[in-house]
Amino acid sequence: MQDGERAQTSVNLAGRNISFDQRIAEVIEFEGVTAIRLKTADFEYGDEKVGRNVLGYDNQGNRLWIIEDHELKIGRKGKKVPQSFHGIYISQDGRKLKGVTPSVIFTIDPKTGKLSEPELNR
16 A cells, blocks of 8 residues: 555455455455455554454455464553554465564464464564
8 A cells, every 4th residue: 555545444355345443454365365454553552352453364255264362462551462463474485474563473374364483573
């Protein structure tokens, strides 16, 4: 999305309009799954779902998963809240879907949303 473009809150998958309460930050297609990352700024402060802001859909527009809870927390205003995903991408070799939090980069299973292979985000 380019600067100045209005962020969308819905996406069309297989002729189905899928709407969200939050704006869409990224959409990536990988291995027959469409991964959608929602903007964290659009979640209410302290919302536990902010750390699960990546969802996967099949090619018929059915939700397959909400990303697994990574249980990473960050302190803000005296309260610990989940770290959100700030990015998703396909690895350089094209073999893995990756999710980026402020402190860890995970591999995301495109079929289930399960997380593996954590590595420090430097």
